[in-house]
Amino acid sequence: MARRKVNVPIDVSVEELCCSSITEAPLAEPEAVELGRVLAALSDPVRLRLLSLVAANGEVCSCDLEAPLGKSQPTISHHTKVLARAGLLVGERRGRWMWWQVEPDRLAAIRKALGG
Amino acid sequence: MARRKVNVPIDVSVEELCCSSITEAPLAEPEAVELGRVLAALSDPVRLRLLSLVAANGEVCSCDLEAPLGKSQPTISHHTKVLARAGLLVGERRGRWMWWQVEPDRLAAIRKALGG
DNA sequence: GCATAGGATTGATGATTGTCAATGCGTGGT
DNA sequence: ACCACGCATTGACAATCATCAATCCTATGC
Numbered sequence: 001m002a003r004r005k006v007n008v009p010i011d012v013s014v015e016e017l018c019c020s021s022i023t024e025a026p027l028a029e030p031e032a033v034e035l036g037r038v039l040a041a042l043s044d045p046v047r048l049r050l051l052s053l054v055a056a057n058g059e060v061c062s063c064d065l066e067a068p069l070g071k072s073q074p075t076i077s078h079h080t081k082v083l084a085r086a087g088l089l090v091g092e093r094r095g096r097w098m099w100w101q102v103e104p105d106r107l108a109a110i111r112k113a114l115g116g
Numbered sequence: 117m118a119r120r121k122v123n124v125p126i127d128v129s130v131e132e133l134c135c136s137s138i139t140e141a142p143l144a145e146p147e148a149v150e151l152g153r154v155l156a157a158l159s160d161p162v163r164l165r166l167l168s169l170v171a172a173n174g175e176v177c178s179c180d181l182e183a184p185l186g187k188s189q190p191t192i193s194h195h196t197k198v199l200a201r202a203g204l205l206v207g208e209r210r211g212r213w214m215w216w217q218v219e220p221d222r223l224a225a226i227r228k229a230l231g232g
Numbered sequence: 233g234c235a236t237a238g239g240a241t242t243g244a245t246g247a248t249t250g251t252c253a254a255t256g257c258g259t260g261g262t
Numbered sequence: 263a264c265c266a267c268g269c270a271t272t273g274a275c276a277a278t279c280a281t282c283a284a285t286c287c288t289a290t291g292c
Contacts (some may be wrong), residue, residue: 007285023223026184027168032161036206039164042230043156044280045148052143055231063238070251079280096238096289104231107139112203114158115171115220179268188252193270195250208287212259227248 010087023115035113041086043108046071047079051088055102062098126203139231151229157202158226167179167204171218178214202204 020031026033042048046069053068054060065076080100083089087106092099128197136147143151158164162185167186168178181192195217199205208215 022164022168023171023218023220025168027165028170029161029165032164032168036159036161036164039149039155040159043152043159045145045152046147046280047144048138048152048155050145052138052141052148055139056142059292061238071280074238074241074283081240093239093289096236098239102139104139107231111230111232114227114230116227116232156249162250177268187250189269190253190271191251197270208258209269214269 004040007019008061010080021113021115038086038088038110041082041088044079044082047083050076051083051102052077054089054100059101063101070077126201137229137231140203151226154202154204154222154226157198157204160195160198162191163199166192167199167218170205170216175215175217178216 012028020027022035049069050065053065061081062073063075064070065080066073069076071079080089080091080098084091088103089100090103091100136143138151158167166181166185169181178189178192178196181187181196182189186194187195196205196207196214200207204219205216206219208217
């Protein structure tokens with residue numbers, strides 16, 4: 001059975017997110033842009049529900065997301081791509097199916113950037 | 117000296133944000149919409165820098181935001197309104213000036229909703 | 233090789249958004 | 263009463279985005 005890791009280019013570097021906190025010091029422009037991109041990925045209701053579905057199940061196939069989210073296949077593909085580019089999801093292709101997992105470190109980095 | 121509390125209608129109820137975590141159980145549609153709205157308010161670089169400016173200084177006048185953010189007065193007014201409607205900023209009018217403070221509880225609620 | 237199935241990509245469309253010029257609205261000082 | 267100042271609102275415009283139909287790509291099974 002073919003099992004291939006899919007490397008999605010991540011838009012936001014982890015380093016930018018991990019060390020600064022909004023509440024401590026005034027945010028510089030580049031960091032604000034990068035944090036804004038990740039938060040934009042999280043600001044859509046469909047993507048939030050998608051992410052929580054994957055988190056709750058540990059691992060979910062793309063084909064099992066259309067029904068609970070009530071969206072078409074291209075739309076699901078679009079949203080998983082956005083979340084992956086934001087570093088929030090990691091995808092792995094197994095045969096014909098695409099399996100998704102959450103990247104817990106990324107969520108933790110966001111919480112930290114938000115003053116956690 | 118006139119000192120008037122300005123009540124900005126908040127779009128997102130605190131109750132919706134405080135108790136559920138994305139990583140625990142699948143997010144329901146209404147909660148996803150409300151959390152999405154708050155995160156959308158945070159997803160703009162100018163608003164992130166504005167919020168961190170207010171947080172760092174404790175209290176900031178609208179007139180002192182245009183220069184460091186490099187935006188026009190109507191744009192600053194627009195962004196403070198968005199942040200206030202999301203419950204992240206609280207404004208107080210003193211004479212001709214508008215003073216802003218952060219609502220730390222709201223940021224904490226977001227972090228909790230994000231799995232904190 | 234050929235057919236099939238799942239996912240990605242493209243193109244198009246309607247909706248939302250960030251920005252600023254112009255204007256309106258209160259407040260404070262003269 | 264008047265003017266000046268700070269902020270809010272309106273209108274307009276360009277850019278971005280969510281969505282889906284149609285199509286392409288790739289892996290599996292026969």
